[in-house]
Every structure is written in structure tokens, then in C-alpha cells.
Amino acid sequence: MLPRVVAAETLDHLPPDDPAARRSRRDLMRVHRVMGTRSIVARGWQALVPAPRAGGLLRILEIGAGDGSLLLRVARSLAPGWPRVQLCLLDRQDIVTPATLAGFAKMGWAVQVQAVDVLDWAARPPRPLPGGVFERWDLITTSLFLHHFQGDALDALLAAVAARSDRFFAVEPSRSWPALVGSHLVGAIGANAVTRQDAVLSVHAGFRGFEISARWPKAGGAWQLQEGTAGLFGHRFSATLAGGAP
Numbered sequence: 593m594l595p596r597v598v599a600a601e602t603l604d605h606l607p608p609d610d611p612a613a614r615r616s617r618r619d620l621m622r623v624h625r626v627m628g629t630r631s632i633v634a635r636g637w638q639a640l641v642p643a644p645r646a647g648g649l650l651r652i653l654e655i656g657a658g659d660g661s662l663l664l665r666v667a668r669s670l671a672p673g674w675p676r677v678q679l680c681l682l683d684r685q686d687i688v689t690p691a692t693l694a695g696f697a698k699m700g701w702a703v704q705v706q707a708v709d710v711l712d713w714a715a716r717p718p719r720p721l722p723g724g725v726f727e728r729w730d731l732i733t734t735s736l737f738l739h740h741f742q743g744d745a746l747d748a749l750l751a752a753v754a755a756r757s758d759r760f761f762a763v764e765p766s767r768s769w770p771a772l773v774g775s776h777l778v779g780a781i782g783a784n785a786v787t788r789q790d791a792v793l794s795v796h797a798g799f800r801g802f803e804i805s806a807r808w809p810k811a812g813g814a815w816q817l818q819e820g821t822a823g824l825f826g827h828r829f830s831a832t833l834a835g836g837a838p
């Protein structure tokens with residue numbers, strides 16, 4: 593069995609405008625195609641939000657959103673049978689392009705970008721909103737992001753997600769031999785040196801079995817958890833709060 597090893601990835605530390613970083617973000621879209629991430633996320637959301645409220649507004653937060661282009665493809669695949677969405681894209685880097693924002697706007701999704709470290713977001717209490725209520729999301733979602741964290745940081749992140757949402761969906765690298773072999777072959781889809789290195793690191797930091805479920809907070813409500821493989825290279829986790837808003 594592969595032990596879990598979390599190491600700093602190059603893309604996270606390159607300036608957003610560095611040509612190698614731009615190229616690696618484009619590579620990531622090809623990696624998503626191979627992983628089938630768009631349909632994994634779309635199916636995951638549909639399972640978690642089975643009967644969207646007619647005319648309702650769904651509040652979705654993506655953590656570690658990157659440039660938002662994966663979710664734009666998810667949004668396009670769900671339209672038009674999906675409710676109006678108020679979407680917040682949270683990432684340490686402010687890299688969502690005007691074209692991506694325009695793509696969401698065209699579908700009627702209202703998008704806000706929050707450039708913040710997720711651990712700072714997790715450390716502060718839920719934001720008070722008008723009407724005496726606190727920051728709460730119908731769905732928090734993430735892809736290829738949780739694997740950056742381990743130990744107390746991962747626990748704090750999951751606790752903050754559970755405290756602020758009714759549903760959570762994550763797709764991460766699977767820490768498996770097929771994924772490891774695949775990660776060594778990303779050069780075959782034209783990936784640059786940054787992506788080739790980060791792909792291998794991501795698999796070593798990925799998840800297997802019920803590793804995320806084991807860290808999900810025990811207190812704070814009756815959560816239904818599901819975890820397992822997603823395609824050949826992915827690992828999926830979802831959590832639904834029993835009695836959460838429909």
C-alpha cells in the first residue's frame with residue numbers, strides 16, 4: 593500500500609502570470625478530461641441536490657477553485673435544468689479570467705471571487721449575513737484540492753466546511769497504483785514539467801479507502817457520508833446533513 597505523503601506542489605508557488613504556471617493550468621484541463629472530472633462533479637452534485645427547488649437559488653462555494661474553468665464546464669453541462677446559482681470561487685490566487693466570469697454570467701450564475709487562503713477562511717468564524725444569519729452554503733465543492741492538506745490543517749478545513757454547509761462534494765486524486773502510473777504518463781498528453789512533477793506528487797498525497805470520512809467531524813449533526821473511487825484515477829467524497837435545506 594502507498595503511504596500518504598503530502599509535499600508542496602510547484603504550481604501553488606509560481607506567480608500566477610508565470611508562463612509555466614499558465615501552461616500548467618491549461619494542462620490541468622487536459623488532466624480533468626482524462627480523469628472525467630467534469631462528469632464526476634456534475635453527477636456528484638445531482639446526487640446531492642436531487643430536486644433543485646423550482647425558481648430557487650442555490651448557494652455554492654468552491655474552495656481551491658483555481659481559475660474556475662472546471663466549474664464553468666460543470667455548469668454548462670448541468671444547464672438548463674439547474675436552478676439559479678450564486679457561486680463563490682475561493683482560491684489563494686486571483687486567477688479567474690473575465691472570459692470565465694462572462695461564461696457564468698451568460699448562464700445567469702452570479703459569481704463572486706474570494707482571493708484568500710482557505711485556512712484563514714477556516715479559522716475565522718462564519719461571516720454574519722444580513723437578517724441575523726451566518727454564512728451558510730447549500731453546497732461546498734472542491735476538486736484536486738484537499739490533498740494539499742494533512743493533519744490538523746485538514747481537520748480544521750473539514751470542520752469549517754461542515755460548520756458552513758449542508759452538503760459537501762470533493763473529488764481528489766486516488767492514491768492507487770493505476771493513478772500513480774497515469775501520473776507518470778501525463779507527458780503523453782503534452783503536460784509541461786510543472787504538471788508532470790505535480791501530478792506525481794498529487795497522487796502520493798491523494799486519498800484511498802475511507803480516509804476523508806475518518807476525519808469528518810463527528811459533532812454538529814447527522815451527516816451521511818459516501819466515499820469511494822471515481823473512475824480510474826479519482827477518489828470521491830460526499831457529505832449530506834440530514835435535515836439540511838432541500
Ligand SMILES: C[S@@+](CC[C@H](N)C(=O)[O-])C[C@H]1O[C@@H](n2cnc3c(N)ncnc32)[C@H](O)[C@@H]1O
Binds near residue numbers: 604657682708734735
Ligand atoms: C490543483 S489546483 C485545482 C484547481 C481547481 N479546483 C481544478 O480542479 O481545476 C489547486 C488550487 O488550490 C489552490 N490552493 C492551494 N493551497 C491553497 C490554500 N491554502 N488556500 C487557497 N487556495 C489554495 C491553488 O492556488 C490552486 O489554484
